[in-house]
Amino acid sequence: MNPFHLFLLVATLFAMEFAVALVHKHVMHGFGWGWHRSHHEAPKGAGWERNDLYAIVFAAATILLFMVGASRPWLWWIALGITIYGMLYGILHDVIIHRRLPLAWRPKSGYLHRLATAHHLHHAVRTRENGVSFGFLYAPPVEAIRRELRGGDRQP
Template sequence: MIFFLTTLITFVCMECVTWLTHKFVMHGFMWYFHEDHHQPQYKSWFERNDVFFVIFAIPSIVLFYVGLQGGLNYFFFIGLGILLYGMAYFLVHDVLIHRRFKWFNKTTNKYLIGLRKAHKVHHKHLGKEEGECFGMLFVPFKYFRM
């Protein structure tokens, strides 16, 4: 049970990490890598922004390794929480919102539609300043009512 809770708490905490990273790192000193993601004319399969998948994968991989040393321990389940969040991020951000893969094209789920609306508001700003809606899974309730 403690390992399940560790994974779940890590998953939820990753939303906070993502929000902070998106606002202060991606829209801050690492804007160079994130900028092409905000340019509608940029139509390549890969974006410089994809480097963040690698950056977020490294701690997960390290935690899996450390979590298997001397028997299974809680580091493994922290790494699992990060991995599961990364998978959710991929499915929501790259598949549902940006449609890099043509799956889930016609959702009627109000939660998923709200996530999509909030992200579109984020992308109406082409520069690194004046951004809003930096989260991915938890966005303001107003986007679910519209």
């Protein structure tokens, strides 16, 4: 791996959090709410939700990037960064936070606890409007999210 490819990989991992937060806020909680609603209403645990269609669409797009990247190595490394982000998301969001696989362990402190708490606060809003904390691998301080939920940080 040359340094430029490593840079692309790491930059893609960071850029994905920003891009995914925007997609989550403006697509999933916007015109794509029809699919995403199931994630806010469905009982947590194993089983498929309509929201899982997003994972299929995003995976298909990434596979296409890998295919095009076969002749453009820089694009292949971006696709790999997206894939690694998706794997981290799957483990943290689906397994640890939403417990879609049986796992007895729950984070009690540190980064994972903050991430889980922020995401549970995101789910406290069951509608597409007035959501908070749209990122998946970064969570603002929990107290800031609680203030926003109470309306203290809302813009007019």
